[in-house]
Amino acid sequence: MSPLETVAIVVVTYNRADLLERMLAGLAALERLPEAVIVVDNASTDRTPDVLAAATNPGLQVLRAEENLGGAGGFHRGVGAAYEQGFDRIWLMDDDVVPAPDCLTVLLAQDEHCLMAVREDSRGALVEKSAVRFDLANPLAIRPKTAMVETEYGHRHLMPHRVELHNVAFEGFMVRRSVIDEIGLPDPSFFIFYDDVDYALRARRAGHRIWAVRDAVLVRQLDFDQQHDLSGWKGYYMYRNLFVVHLRYGENPLVRAKPWLITAAVVLLSPLRGGRAEARNVIRAMRDARGMRAVPT
Template identity: 80%
Template sequence: MSAETVAVVVVTYNRADLLERMLVGLAALERLPDAVIVVDNASSDHTPGVLAAAANPGLQVIRTEDNLGGAGGFHLGVRTAYHGGFDRIWLMDDDVIPAPDCLTVLMARDEDCLMAVREDTAGRLVEKAATRFDLRNPLSIRPKKAMVETDFGSRDRMPDLVEVENVAFEGFMVRRTVVDAIGLPDPSYFIFYDDVDFAVRARRAGYRIWAVRDAVLVRQLDFNQQHDLSGWKGYYMYRNLFVVHLRYGENVLVRLRPWLITAVVVLLSPLRGGRAEAGNVIRAMRDARGMGDVPTRSVD
């Protein structure tokens, strides 16, 4: 394991100050990565200057012509790392900072799929990877039923390894053999649920995913999942949730759940999100049907 190579893949968009601190954190790791691949999603702030000044060994910058979203960025970054021949690929958002020994701890584990465990800047456990992700119960609107944070409350209550059923692309490490088996992250999600989709595919291919208690990753920003469902992010949240159900629902009733959610949102729209949310959910349902196929195993 000590001889394995590892590339970090970071996706960034218009968050230069966060990215700068994150790159400093990577440069301070005890065990330096063999490459740091940053996908700059056509940022319009001073991100290019931050990257030009960065002193990270093995830094590769890919600047896209358009914003590909997090999903498109991770697809491109993982593809680049895979074709670079690296044994492991460590996925990072631009708002996290690893503890100095984080990569050392992960690389010491002989497992194919690993998660660093996130905490906030005050040291509180904020790891939201699901320990139970239910795509079987048709009465369950939200598939995430339990997560590391709520199961344990604090890091010191966790065992060394906790099996999780989905991941965030914030500290997720995967061996190239997993990419061989299931293919690349799906860029068509744009934002949200691309990481969930990848985890579901990995688990269905027989891989287990482990959150590693002592691999510490600090999140610079507070979690804010309460997006405006009548805005543009709301469209992607609805559409991509529906895609996960249509692709991976374990029975017909679960795969029909997006239609039920659409109907309920439209019926209740006068009382909550109005026409904008109703329009979002109708468009999301229509577009999700066109994304129903599970991605191929291609790595091209």
């Protein structure tokens, strides 16, 4: 790593002022401060503007959206701003994580293009859910994430110094601008869910390896809650974006056909599951995913 490399942290926030306040305090306590902290405020209606106005982080920039762009749209805008300003490394994170004081120092010691800090919860338990196996070759794997850091190692101290990842979360992912030169910005059309998976797959297809760095500690302030209502609005995005990943990156025709099979199964089972609402969601998701098959350039 060149000692002259510059770093911008990109944060996306929406109506979580208390979390954002603690997160910004954590960024201010980093032993190696970034050159910029770019916060995309997705049209928050709580006291987020007051928190940002009171923040004293060096290099703070606030980009307030006129409407909620979702996490995907927020990262597209924030990473684009950091890229246009010429920063060498861009570190992405949500408003609900706090890095250990040496986290940025540890990451910058790695001369790699794509890196991931390793998340733990407030009790110190390993909760890094980035995939170490993401199977887009097996048509029988309903969920392509078949193993993640958390399940493979159980505890941080059992991890090797670095672990290669197949996908990432935009909570602690660091990328060099040269990668953005090759693959472009995060895809805003995802809105929420799978935008980070898509970006990691694009980076790996371009020949880049992604490394989780064991000693780069990122503390998650909230527990994970992945059990979303598949008959609600989030369920639509979960289905649609999962389908997009299969259609874009499935390694054979059977894998690329999985979205249609999942759609048929959900509709058939809907009387026992989420009823008509889930069936409508998955049908709409399948229709809309077909229009997103092209990989962004």
